[in-house]
Amino acid sequence: MEVWQFCEQSMHPAWNKIDGPTKVTIPNEVCDPVIAHELYNRYLDEWMLGDELGYNIFVNEHHASANCMSVSCTLTLSILARQTKKARLLSLGVPIANRTDPYRVAEEMAMIDVISKGRLEVGLVKASPFELSMSNQSPARIMDRYWEAHDLFVKAMTSREPFSWEGEFFQYRNVNLWPRPYQQPMPPMWITASSAANGRKIAQLGYVCATFFNGKGTKALFDAYREEYLKTHGRVAPPDRLAYLGMMVTGHNDAEVEDRVAKMKCYLDVQPRTPPQWTNPPGYESLEGNVKALQAGKKGGRLNFGLPPNPTMEQMIEGGIFFAGTPDKIYNQIKKFSDSVGGVDHMLLLAQAGLLTHEDTADSLKLFAKEVMPRLKALKSNHEVTPMAAE
């Protein structure tokens, strides 16, 4: 199993400076640039520590958000491409349907791949609905735009001669990617999903399918992926094509674990602080999905990862949302979760969130790396790793 260190680069000191949404409408008056400077550098330091400890690195982006100050996966990765030595560098991801210029995204990705000597993993995401308020791209037909951007991105990465593109959403006279990526023909691709239908689409492409805080819904998604992969490619899906994100914190004893969980947990309280009109703008979900939700009496989006309000540590662990404990316990939780979903080779760990301090984060990362990671890495999957090029 591979382990990925994730952090949302939050501006958590702003959370209690204002009532209501922590994104979209929160005024940047409460984003103190001196504190932001310290926090950005702290988070980068934690990833550099993770690189030394044997973690791979996973970054994301949001916009107008106190939950995540990273405004660009490629900006964060371009720093880490130079400053880290060993870690694989995963963008999960670029909201490609929100970008006006997918060619530019391909250029930035290729440059990161070359500087990092082929350590890049490219994740493309649909992005949260509220991101559309900042990108101003339409929620309607978002997936049509996503797939055209994806197709253009892949062709830009893999084509070895200039080409033109005259699509419905994007038009270019001359696409000519310089540099071409270090990994040939292109870096591994990841896409996020939560539904079985989307899992099948990713399986057809042979990409890594990642799911975030999906808990009990994960098994059905992964089963659909494996079934579709076998049908499409005529062989069993390698476990390294499946990835799961949960929160993680470890400690030297139960009291320390509980203290750290309490510090991280406010992350869950902040997540739903979204302006209600941006939780599900028309067009973002399918018509069928919206009709079902309305008939069920729901007018907003998904909240709280399917957990009850103010969940206990045990409920979060049981729900597969949080891996928390002393090293033995946390190993067993992750092993049990992986077994329960039929095997997952990429464990994405939100290892800093909420009010977890740098000292706690660094200590938790070190303890996990020393006591848990070797055992997880030893969980060898009985498969041949197939390079993306063969798909």
Next chain:
Amino acid sequence: MLMTALPDRVNVGKSSLEVLRKGRGQPLLFLHTGHGLDPADAFLDALSSKFNVIAPAHPGFGASDLPSGMTTVSDLAYFYLDFLEQENLRDAVLVGASFGGWLAAELAIKGTGRFSRVVFLDSIGAKFGSRENREIQELLATTIDDLPRLLFSEQEAGRKKFGEFDFPSMQEAEVTRFARNRESFLMFGWSPALYNPKLASRLHRIRQPALVVWGEDDKIVGPDYGRAFADAIPGAKFASVPHAGHYGFMEQPGAYAEHVLDFLAL
């Protein structure tokens, strides 16, 4: 209510269109708002006492097909040019409300010669102000529960027009109609937000006598915007209606119909 199906269908090219036909006399094409059309609409009832009211559900709305590649209000206008020819409408009256007013303007500036009068009710679609003045308030990224407050002067009256949003007790077809209308309205109106930057400079091409009717309590585009809209059309008359919001023709159907019928009787 707004989720009720329209009684008739007509094929335009390869697309099937839902349509409401009511009354006899001179033809009157009514173009509905971004939230669809109520077949029992009292304003249309009043117009149908003197006119042959023809009110289709726009492509993508209600149960009307959405032809592939149709994504802009101008696309819709070209579709309606086909419809006008097929129905062979002549000396017709064109009436559009809100989003339908925008569509009516896009149609009228194309100079079909098939309309003798044009009426705009709380129309959107044109930009008159500066780049830092948002004149048309948000109607697409809104919660469902906010719609009656935004669209009507009296929130409770507005809720009734939407069937109280009691979706769990509605038929699936009704819920689908509501959700589909919202999605199509958003697709056609998203960006620039509910206007075509070219439209203001083309409104002078509306050569027919025109009337612009506005709700005094319109919270989406206030009466000042309405006056600017009328000023951009040579010779257009302007009238305002008290106690009427953005969907004023639904809220004060009698007063709106009186203004329109008076104008058409001239």
